[in-house]
Amino acid sequence: MSAVSAVSGAGTTAGAAIELRDARVEVGGRTVWSDVSMSMAQGEFVALLGANGSGKSTLLKAALGMLGLSAGSISVLGGPAGEANAQIGYLPQRRAFDAGTRLRGVDIVRLGYDGARWGVPLPAPRWSAAGRRRGADAGRVAEAIERVGASAYADRPIGECSGGEQQRLLIAQALVQRPRLLLLDEPLDSLDLPNQATVAALVARVRQEAGVAVLLVAHDVNPLLPYLDRVVYLAGGHAVEGTVAEVIDSETLSGLYGVPVEVLKARDGRLVVVGQPEPPAHHHDRHEHSHEHAH
């Protein structure tokens, strides 16, 4: 199914946002997936799908250089994984912020911009060089918050924001360094259906306005259907990539899972996959151990 991606000879695709070739990742001696090849162009919106434990988050971590490959190759924004992290906006998989988190949304977004810098920002008068730089930084944070439409609640403690509001602020946090690539790990998870739809629409709009490539991990493709260029589906330790119609198909998924799987299409266009070997997700116990298990 990799025929869709334009792979040019032996080298990497010119201008690819992410490119994997015959890649294999092992975590704790266990192979999470192998022989994975995928290519994602600049500005593309790709969903990374698959059951729990299929290695979706692992793929994002490999793209960030946090996990090394044990075979094959990976290139991100034209270089080795991990070298261009300053140009990548990453949203890790997580639970919501605790209700008692006493920091404002704007502070959380701000940390996405300069949180890794040593030292502390000291008060500086507005006319000084440091003061002007502080003003410019604050403007940049405000711009990212504006872009996701979160200005109304960015000054509230983040723990008091709803799940949808928190997710928007976290997308602003990923956007604040003006990345060329967004890696979003389950941003729709733990949102109700209307909020899933609005956050999916937001990501699609941001991707268009900011001209950024988006690789979004999800385990339900339906909220994303109107916006996706392509999907990558991980199952059974391998991956297929292609358009939604090519990949989310009874025959393709049966081949990937190695057991008969059926894809049903509802009258409104929603897709339902029936018969995956793994039981459907239990939303809550997944996150408790998210650090121990590779996704």
Added chain:
Amino acid sequence: MRAGVAEPTLTWNLARDTSEVLKYHFMVNALLAGTIVAAMAGLLGWFMVLRRQTFAGHTLAMMAFPGATGAALIGVAAAWGYFVFCGAGALAIGWLAGGRTRSWSEQSAGIGVVQALALALGFLFVSLYGGVLGDLENLLFGTFLGVSDGQVLALAVLAAGSLIALAALGRPLLFASVDPDLAGARGVPVRGLSIVFLGLLGLAVAATSQITGVLLVFALLVAPAATAQALTTRPGPSLALTVAIGVAIVWVGLGIAYFSAYPAGFYVASIAFALYMLARAWVWVRGVHSSQRRAAPGVEPEMGAGPPAEGVIA
């Protein structure tokens, strides 16, 4: 008020009372030492409360027990024992409970084991010492009123060092405290920062417990930070408020204790508790007020995103 009585008496003249307190060198030293530990404990406590490491802080405070008894056993100044055991405790907790792979319950279990061992060692040292440890009350409740000039100087140097370290680490430490996954992805050494922070916290606890005693450390470590965090969510003002509250608690507590028969630690802890309760009450009143004002919206419409996605109807 009877004239000519040597007993200090509280009048309504605050200036006269203050000069009365400052007449004595031991009171000046108590105020200086109290101010230094209040600032140091407040700032490190602020991060401790944010990182939800209160139990780790409590365990570090317990380290002072084997520290002081061990020092008595081998015949060195108690301060050495405090610093050695608090430092070792910080490393043990960092190693046992650190790392993002541990769940919350595993972390607190690891810390609890360290605490049990520390108390057992303290007990062992007491029985090896054989005699009666005269300083036991000081160990538990502090020696606000017996602080030497040398101690003040040592505390000042220690506090200055910790504050410089905290200033250098501040922003990445905040990032790693609220958002360890993302901070790690951005190259912040999350695990290393956690161990260094516990080390600094150990120093602050050791310094503070010399003044307030093991049992009252939390009056200066937790209460000011928790009070400030309840009142403001801005990191800068919150840190400044923490220090101001801590210093105020110490000054007022020592001031009242001078004119009263009850120990300073009692006043310090009571004022800390009262301020915290007031802050919680204020937050509660404000919460009731704002929830009455705000009609709770069920779904937040995405602004400027065009029509909602088709086919998804709640």
